[in-house]
Amino acid sequence: MPVTFTYDFTSQPILSRVRMLVADTDALSPIFGDDEINAALAMTSSQAIDPAAPLVYSVWLAGATLLESLAGTRARLAVTRLLDVNLDGPAAGRALLEVAKRYRDTEKNGGGFAIAEMVTDTFTFREKVIKEWLRTL
Numbered sequence: 117m118p119v120t121f122t123y124d125f126t127s128q129p130i131l132s133r134v135r136m137l138v139a140d141t142d143a144l145s146p147i148f149g150d151d152e153i154n155a156a157l158a159m160t161s162s163q164a165i166d167p168a169a170p171l172v173y174s175v176w177l178a179g180a181t182l183l184e185s186l187a188g189t190r191a192r193l194a195v196t197r198l199l200d201v202n203l204d205g206p207a208a209g210r211a212l213l214e215v216a217k218r219y220r221d222t223e224k225n226g227g228g229f230a231i232a233e234m235v236t237d238t239f240t241f242r243e244k245v246i247k248e249w250l251r252t253l
Contacts (some may be wrong), residue, residue, distance in 0.1 A: 137179035187212035
């Protein structure tokens with residue numbers, strides 16, 4: 117069965133970002149098929165934990181999952197030469213796991229947080245309205 121390969125930021129931006137993170141951008145010798153990348157995106161999405169949650173993908177977690185998969189697959193690491201570089205299988209596996217750890221840390225330490233402003237009286241209501249207006253400028 118032929119492997120599908122998409123690397124187009126216009127039509128498939130999320131899939132292409134994951135490909136970029138895992139350095140799988142050569143259409144002539146892809147490391148992962150589109151189905152594998154989409155599976156990693158689904159496994160690490162918000163709906164993997166809670167099917168009722170809004171669908172949110174993390175390219176960082178999907179990339180980390182794919183790199184960990186690659187590091188754990190000895191057959192894929194058996195390649196001793198890649199892009200004019202000689203590889204040591206175990207060292208390549210450790211390097212892939214280190215990159216995957218950095219990707220997970222990037223996701224964990226990302227700036228995703230929320231600010232809740234409480235309104236307890238007329239004064240704080242006016243203050244909140246003014247702050248919201250200032251944020252639109």
